[in-house]
Amino acid sequence: MHRSQVIGLAALILATPSAYGQAGPGGRAAGQSPAAKRPPATKHAQSYSAAQIQAGESRFVSQCGFCHGRDAQGGESGPDLTRSPLVAEDMRGNKLGPLILSGRPAAGMPAFSLSSTDVAAIVAFIHDAKSKAESAGGGRRTVDAEDLLTGNAEAGKQYFNGAGGCAKCHSLDGSFATVGARFQGLALLQRMLYPRIRDRRAAAPQVVKVTTAAGSTVTGTLAYRDEFTISLVDADGWTRTFPAASIKFEVDDPLLAHSEQLGRYTDQDMHDVFAYLQSLK
Amino acid sequence: MMIRFVSLALLCGAACAQSVDPGLLLKPPSDSWPTYHGDYSGQRHTSLTQITPANVHQITLAWAFQTNQTQQIKASPILVNGVIYLTTPDNIWAIDARTARQLWKYTYPMNEGFHIGHRGAAVYRDSVFLTTPDAHLVALNARDGAVKWNIAMVDSKRGYWSTNAPLLIRNHLIVGVSGDFDNLPGVLKSFDPTTGEVQWTFNSTPPAGTPGSISGGATGGQMWITGTYDPELNLLYVGTGNPTPVLNGDARKGDNPWTCSIVAVNPDTGKLAWGFQPSPHDTHDWDAVEVPVLVDASFQGAPRKLLLQTSRNGHFFVLDRTDGKNLLTTTFAAVNWTKGIDAQGRPIPNPDKEPRRDGRLVAPNETGATNYRSPSFDPTTGLLVVSAADGYGLYFFKQDHGAYGWAGADYDVWSRSAIRAIDYQTGKIRWSHEIGEGTGAAGVLTTASGVTFTGDAAGNALALRTTDGTTLWHATLGRMGNSPIAYELDGRQYILMAAGSSLYAWTLPSPPTAADSRN
Numbered sequence: 001m002h003r004s005q006v007i008g009l010a011a012l013i014l015a016t017p018s019a020y021g022q023a024g025p026g027g028r029a030a031g032q033s034p035a036a037k038r039p040p041a042t043k044h045a046q047s048y049s050a051a052q053i054q055a056g057e058s059r060f061v062s063q064c065g066f067c068h069g070r071d072a073q074g075g076e077s078g079p080d081l082t083r084s085p086l087v088a089e090d091m092r093g094n095k096l097g098p099l100i101l102s103g104r105p106a107a108g109m110p111a112f113s114l115s116s117t118d119v120a121a122i123v124a125f126i127h128d129a130k131s132k133a134e135s136a137g138g139g140r141r142t143v144d145a146e147d148l149l150t151g152n153a154e155a156g157k158q159y160f161n162g163a164g165g166c167a168k169c170h171s172l173d174g175s176f177a178t179v180g181a182r183f184q185g186l187a188l189l190q191r192m193l194y195p196r197i198r199d200r201r202a203a204a205p206q207v208v209k210v211t212t213a214a215g216s217t218v219t220g221t222l223a224y225r226d227e228f229t230i231s232l233v234d235a236d237g238w239t240r241t242f243p244a245a246s247i248k249f250e251v252d253d254p255l256l257a258h259s260e261q262l263g264r265y266t267d268q269d270m271h272d273v274f275a276y277l278q279s280l281k
Numbered sequence: 282m283m284i285r286f287v288s289l290a291l292l293c294g295a296a297c298a299q300s301v302d303p304g305l306l307l308k309p310p311s312d313s314w315p316t317y318h319g320d321y322s323g324q325r326h327t328s329l330t331q332i333t334p335a336n337v338h339q340i341t342l343a344w345a346f347q348t349n350q351t352q353q354i355k356a357s358p359i360l361v362n363g364v365i366y367l368t369t370p371d372n373i374w375a376i377d378a379r380t381a382r383q384l385w386k387y388t389y390p391m392n393e394g395f396h397i398g399h400r401g402a403a404v405y406r407d408s409v410f411l412t413t414p415d416a417h418l419v420a421l422n423a424r425d426g427a428v429k430w431n432i433a434m435v436d437s438k439r440g441y442w443s444t445n446a447p448l449l450i451r452n453h454l455i456v457g458v459s460g461d462f463d464n465l466p467g468v469l470k471s472f473d474p475t476t477g478e479v480q481w482t483f484n485s486t487p488p489a490g491t492p493g494s495i496s497g498g499a500t501g502g503q504m505w506i507t508g509t510y511d512p513e514l515n516l517l518y519v520g521t522g523n524p525t526p527v528l529n530g531d532a533r534k535g536d537n538p539w540t541c542s543i544v545a546v547n548p549d550t551g552k553l554a555w556g557f558q559p560s561p562h563d564t565h566d567w568d569a570v571e572v573p574v575l576v577d578a579s580f581q582g583a584p585r586k587l588l589l590q591t592s593r594n595g596h597f598f599v600l601d602r603t604d605g606k607n608l609l610t611t612t613f614a615a616v617n618w619t620k621g622i623d624a625q626g627r628p629i630p631n632p633d634k635e636p637r638r639d640g641r642l643v644a645p646n647e648t649g650a651t652n653y654r655s656p657s658f659d660p661t662t663g664l665l666v667v668s669a670a671d672g673y674g675l676y677f678f679k680q681d682h683g684a685y686g687w688a689g690a691d692y693d694v695w696s697r698s699a700i701r702a703i704d705y706q707t708g709k710i711r712w713s714h715e716i717g718e719g720t721g722a723a724g725v726l727t728t729a730s731g732v733t734f735t736g737d738a739a740g741n742a743l744a745l746r747t748t749d750g751t752t753l754w755h756a757t758l759g760r761m762g763n764s765p766i767a768y769e770l771d772g773r774q775y776i777l778m779a780a781g782s783s784l785y786a787w788t789l790p791s792p793p794t795a796a797d798s799r800n
Contacts, residue, residue: 058393062414066397070462074690076566077647113351141690143640143677150639186692189640189675194695226717226739228755259695262673263615267633267641 040088042131048124056125059118067109072129074141077108081126082133083142093123145185148274156276159269166273169257172280181281189274194258204254208232210240211248222251301361301404301423303451307512314360314766316507317401317446323509323572324658327767330730331774336789337732337744337754343775343786344381348374353762354779355653355722356401357446360768364423365777366409367784370396370444373411375426378770381786385426389413394442395459400507400653401446405454405474412443416458420477432477434458435468440686446507450517450548453480457504457519461566462686464489464525467502467540471551481551485521485539497535501525502542506570506653510548511586514603517548518588520570523563528636528678528689536561541569543590543598545605555605559592561627564635565618565676566647566691567594573602574658574665580608580706589705591656591667593649594618596628597708611708613701614650615671618643636678636689646674646693648720655724655764657733659747664702664711666733666747668721672696696720698738702750712750716743724764726776734776736761742778742785758785 048056061070067078074080081087090096097119103111114122160166170176183191195203206222208230220232223239230249231241242249265273301315309320311329318325332340348354352369359366364384365376371392375384394414403410408429409421415437420429434456435441440463447456454474467485472478485502487494496502501524508519524540526532539553541560546553559569574589580599588602595616599609607626618634634641648670656667673696678689698721700714716737723736732753733745742761744754758780765778776787 061393062391062396066395069687075687076461077693110353111351141682141687143690147638147677147679148640190692190694193642193673193675197692197694224739226737226741227715227752228741228757259697262642262695263617263644265642267639270642271639 040083040085041134042087042127043089044091046092046127048128052121052124053128056121056123056128059114060122060125063112063114064122069141071133072126073133080141082130087126087130090123090127093120096123096126143186145278148185148189148271149278151268151271151273151275153272153275153279156269156272156274159273160276164261164265164269164273165257169254177280179280180278184278188277189270192274192277193262193270195255206251206253206255208249208251210242212242213246222253225251300406303405303449305361306449311769312360312363314358314768315404316359316449317357317403318507318509318572318655319766321510321512322575322658323655324574324576324660324727325572325655325725325764325766326657326659326727326729328729329767329769329774330728331769331789331792332728332732332776333730334732334746334753339789340744340754340776340787341790343788345786346374346376346381346383346784348372348782348784350782352396352782353398353760354782354784355398355444355762356779357655357724357764357766358777358779358784359402359404360766360777361404363770365784366402366404368399368402368411368446369782370399370414373402373409373421373426375409375423376784378768378775387411387419387421387426387428389417389419392437394437397442397444398653399444400505403447403449403454405449408474410447410454410456410474412445412447412456412458414442414444416441416443418443418447418454418456418472418477420474430477432472434470434472439463440465441468443505445505448507448510448517449474450510453548455508455517455548457506459503459505459522461501461503461523461525461527464500464685465503466500467504467521469504469519469546469551471548483544483546483551483553485542485544486524486537495538496524496540497533497537499524499533499537499540501527502537502540503568504570505568506572509573509575511575511602514586515547515549516545516554516602518543518545518573518575518602520544520568520573520590522568522570523560523566526684526686526688527566528564528676528687528691529682529684530562530564530635530678532684532688533562537563541567541594543569543573543588543600543605545602557598557600557605557607557625558627559590559596559598560594560630562630563594564630564678565594565643565645565674567592567645567649569593570653571651572655574656575602576658576660576705578660578663578705587705589658589665591651591665591669591703593645593652594628595645595650597665597703598626599705599708609706609708611703613667613703613708613710614669615644615673616650634676636676636691638677638679640675640677642673642694643676644673645670646672646696647676647691648672648693648696652720654722657725657727658705659727659731659733661729661731662702662711662747663705664727664747665705666700666702666725666727666735668698668716668723668725668735669701669713670696670698670720672720700725700733700735700743700745700750702747714743714745714750714752721761723761723778726765726767728767734765734767734778736778736780740780742780756785756787758783
């Protein structure tokens with residue numbers, strides 16, 4: 001028997017559109033935790049045959065399941081796909097298909113060599129898994145923003161301005177003053193601990209100044225670094241690469257203080273600073 | 282000497298060349314790497330000395346073998362009788378070591394098991410063995426890859442899979458499985474390599490719900506890395522993985538033996554001789570499966586039968602492998618989860634670092650201070666060289682996460698890696714060679730001539746001086762994902778390593794002369 005499954009409608013009906021948007025005017029009532037923020041809803045209703053979903057499950061489990069979980073709700077290292085914005089935006093594989101085939105090597109996801117039939121089946125399964133996760137109410141292997149609010153914002157402010165040394169780089173003059181409005185929950189905590197986790201490009205770049213053997217200097221954004229090579233993107237957008245042994249270079253990593261702080265935070269410090277940042281709106 | 286060698290080779294060439302006697306593994310000839318670790322000790326150390334710190338910068342590519350797949354090679358190749366056997370999930374290649382020509386390839390039928398990695402093959406007489414993502418064990422004819430038999434080791438429908446490189450001890454083919462996403466007992470099995478019949482099963486944990494079990498209700502403790510073996514004591518040493526449910530420690534009170542443990546097992550009976558637990562009551566997925574390296578050496582002035590492990594939880598352990606008694610426990614990477622070391626030499630977990638609703642910042646991260654990549658022991662310097670990482674992760678657990686499978690959530694925050702050389706007598710780090718942010722995936726091979734082969738966290742294969750960690754050579758191949766091996770063929774030493782989905786063989790540009798060896 002062939003049975004089509006319509007995906008996305010249930011979620012669309014269950015929640016008001018504002019619940020998925022950024023917090024702010026028109027969002028949930030003041031004082032309500034952003035934890036109530038549901039995973040992004042499927043934007044385009046789409047249906048797949050039960051046979052295709054079943055075929056997709058088989059391919060998904062074998063190729064993707066270890067990292068993303070057999071139910072697509074997260075596995076040993078990969079994220080919960082049922083809460084992924086990309087999955088929510090995807091329409092019949094227009095976003096997921098290219099990603100599966102090219103991978104995200106920098107994030108540890110390999111490229112997969114799969115037929116278009118297999119990719120389509122995997123996409124069908126992911127959408128079905130998302131639909132199931134939403135109708136089940138979710139909650140499994142997820143971290144809600146309200147879970148994180150155990151700290152003391154005032155103590156966090158003191159740590160921020162004092163022992164933590166955060167105020168050496170961060171002031172409340174600019175956009176940082178509203179960081180708690182722009183990011184909530186785990187996304188904010190991860191950015192706080194190490195901003196490059198969430199988005200390599202959004203985080204403050206490392207700036208490198210290279211002095212060549214001939215004495216000229218080149219400054220740019222660090223693009224790659226290993227023991228043997230320094231590669232930067234210069235002001236005109238060109239990538240320039242130098243053998244590390246034959247130049248002098250200085251790297252200014254604005255995030256160094258973040259990685260160094262990881263060994264210094266107590267969990268209480270971490271939760272206090274988080275509470276303080278979450279209060280900055 | 283030379284004449285005798287030649288005549289033996291001729292005899293074998295005619296009569297016995299293609300059949301591998303299990304006795305070979307007791308003292309592997311230099312023209313072989315017949316088992317995952319190269320030999321039973323797990324030292325991943327070669328006695329070959331053609332390639333030296335002085336000439337390693339000259340090594341050149343002898344050949345590369347392309348698997349033409351997107352799967353990264355994580356396996357150690359093995360080599361017997363001039364044939365290399367290389368695996369990825371579902372696939373095994375037989376490759377002519379002299380030409381890199383594919384002799385045959387076997388692909389296992391499409392299946393639903395996890396295709397996350399594969400560690401390697403094993404050989405016995407004229408059979409080659411492959412474990413599969415759906416937890417089967419397949420025996421192939423070494424001549425042509427034809428299937429001899431194919432058995433289910435455990436039921437993959439319950440959530441088991443296998444990546445394991447089997448270990449052959451006499452007529453016992455010993456194989457482990459994986460399975461972290463379900464509450465499954467830890468299983469190690471011994472099979473008759475001729476028939477595939479089960480000889481014994483060792484369970485590191487009992488089935489879920491077993492009353493009065495010593496595991497305290499924990500399942501898991503899967504043995505997914507190949508063990509090591511002491512023929513004199515007739516004991517097999519295997520590391521066991523994390524307990525399940527993985528991050529929910531409340532559901533399984535106590536130490537949860539024998540998860541996150543090193544167990545000594547009689548290979549004839551499967552009976553436990555002793556166990557030692559690197560991570561009592563683990564709640565961070567820190568398998569203690571890392572290679573139990575066997576070393577016969579002096580410790581505090583007396584000759585001892587030692588077992589060394591650099592464990593995923595960041596600790597270095599030295600045990601007396603006759604009885605499992607701890608001799609030394611230190612750390613080799615960032616660690617913030619302990620309240621000290623107990624009287625048995627085990628780290629004492631700090632309950633405040635167990636996963637919690639609001640998250641705990643824990644070092645190491647889940648990937649661990651090290652992982653499946655092999656370390657190497659260099660007897661000359663007494664150094665255990667390991668690819669280590671200082672990392673931090675966020676760990677969460679709340680009751681909503683339940684008590685089945687993963688039962689929690691965790692996220693990597695940041696890590697930085699280094700190749701570290703540990704003095705086995707003190708645990709002190711003799712040198713640390715930084716390999717970049719993130720985590721390296723390459724294992725380590727040391728040579729008797731004082732060279733350490735490994736890889737960095739970016740895309741470079743490295744040769745370091747074993748005494749001080751100085752870089753002697755590098756090649757940008759792409760990320761190395763396996764542990765290198767070494768052998769000598771037709772008078773030349775080769776180093777094999779995998780990067781991406783290709784295998785690379787390195788050798789000196791010309792065979793060394795007598796003058797070279799005098800230098």
